Structures are given as structure tokens and as C-alpha cells.
Amino acid sequence: MKVTVVGAGNVGATCADVLAYREIANEVILVDIKEGIAEGKALDIFQKAPITLYDTKTTGVNNDYSATKDSDVVVITSGLPRKPGMSRDDLIETNAGIVKMVTENVIKYSPDAIIIVVSNPLDVMTYQAHITANKSRNKVMGMAGVLDTARYRAFLAEELGVSVKDIQAMLLGGHGDTMVPLPRYTTVGGIPVTELIDAEKLDTIIDRTKFGGGELVKLMGTSAWYAPGAAAAQMVESIVRDQKRVFPVCIKLEGEYGIDDCYLGVPVILGKNGVEKVIELKLNDDEMALMQTSRKHVKEVMDVLDNLRK
DSSP states (O other), X not given: OEEEEEOOSHHHXXXXXXXXXXXXXXXXXXXXXXXXXHHHHHHHHHHHHHHHTOOOEEEEEEXXXXXXXXXXXXXXXXXXOOOTTOOHHHHHHHHHHHHHHHHHHHHHHOTTOEEEEOOSSHHHHHHHHHHHHTOOGGGEEEOOHHHHHHHHHHHHHHXXXXXXXXXXXXXXXXXXXXXXXXXXXXXXXXXXXXXXXXXXXXXXXXXXXXXXXXXXXHHHSSOOOHHHHHHHHHHHHHHHTTOOEEEEEEEEEESGGGOEEEEEEEEEEEETTEEEEEOOOOOOHHHHHHHHHHHHHHHHHHHHHHHHHO
16 A cells, blocks of 8 residues: 655654554655655654564655655645735635645546545635545545544543543534534443533533644644644545544535535545545534534635635
């Protein structure tokens, strides 16, 4: 199995490191536009192999997509963070151009690859990659829900004093403050979380989850990378090993949840064919209202991209 990670920044390099360490693929290719960055980080990861004992070969290249030929899965982390004075529209236009270029190069050499988008704004960048790749929706998806759910589970474990391993949870919707938490589908060792924590404290944890990325930016002055990189690698693992795990994944909805032609996070079964099934939960009225609010927000950002493309 061959996996390519485009973008050798903190998230991309972390993803490549986890893929190598867990021997998820035989070969991992790391690509970056900055000379020496991908080559150096890939070499560093490879030199760690004799210490932590894995056989995955990691190779870094400078903007040479021919090295990615016949990749089974490609993770796109490329893009710029929002800078002072840059509007949301500026960020969308800049990163959409990057994601479009990367996707074109990816499918040129690996037309059958499954694509996972990590670039921000996540939902609309998944849209850009999907229309550029011109693939079925099960082959192009975005990583957001896996990360958001991990943050939610971590905060719950901390509050309850239990192992994160015993917490199962699900979040839907867009990536960010319009995500849709589902306490009804959150359990601790099979016990509904609502039986273990009061509503006010649970609401506080949900709010912290929604703004989890911003909390880290305030602390570090930059975006998170360990958890996002590992989340993307976990999705790759489910595909490469055909694990058929259930994850919240950003995908184009085609009528599910009463929503059409919008890219939102929903639970799916992830296996060797990519998204093998979209799971449609029976949401109550309040949850569905939150889902529609999330849809409206994401659609507005999609419309910005559509106007920029005219």
C-alpha cells in the first residue's frame, strides 16, 4: 500500500509519522512546495524506524507529483493559515487555488486514489477537491468529525475521571462552532453520558469542543497538529486495512438528513472503497434544527467559493 501526504507542515508531517509508526502503509510519500522540507522530515521519520521499529519507507519530494504515482490514498493538508488583514474570502480563494492545483496533480498520477482533505476551511475545501477530482462522493472526503469527536471524548474523560477508551461519541455538521453535538449518542462504557454528568457541565464541554481549535491557537499562536494529523491517519488506516469503522466524515450529502448538495460531517462506514455507506441517524427536532443551521453556514461559504470561481 502506498499513501501520499501533500503538505509537510505540522499536520502533514504528524500524519506521515503516525502512518509510518503504525505501519499503515508500506510506503509514505511526503510532498511539499518548499524545497528541503518534505525531504528532511521524511528522512527524519525514516531514521526513527530503527528506534521504534517499523518498516514503512518514508520519502520526501519537492513538488514532484510523479513520485506519488499509484497512491492508494492521498491526504491533502496544503494551505495557508489566515493572516492579519486577510478576509475570509481571501483565505477561501487562496486555499481553494492550492487545493485545486494539488488535486489536479494527485489525480494525474493516481486517478483511482481515495482523497482525504484536511485543509481549511475544511468543508468548502472538500467541495473544491471533489469537483476538481470529478470522482464519486465516496472517494473524496474531509477530516473534521474524527478530530472534533476526539476533543469531545478527551474533555469528557477528563471531567469524569475515566479512560478515553470507554467513551463513544458522535458529532455531525460543519467543522467549527456550528457542529452538531449528539449527547443522546454519547456513552461511557455503554452508559448514556447524560446519566453521569449534569446538563450544565455537558453544555460547557460541548462549547469547549466547538472552539477547541481556537483554544489551542490562543495557547500556541498556531493551529493544532498532533490530534489533526493522527485523526487523518486513523481515517487512512480504516481505508487501507478495510476496517469498516464508523466515523463522522465530511462528505457531499445527497438527500440524507433532508439536505442535498452540501458538504457536512455525518457518520459513515469507512473501508477499502472509501465511504461505503452513509449512516442516517434519526435526529429529533432540536438536533435537526442544529443540522440545518450548520448546513446554512457551510452553504454560505460554498457560495463564496462559487462566486470566486465565476
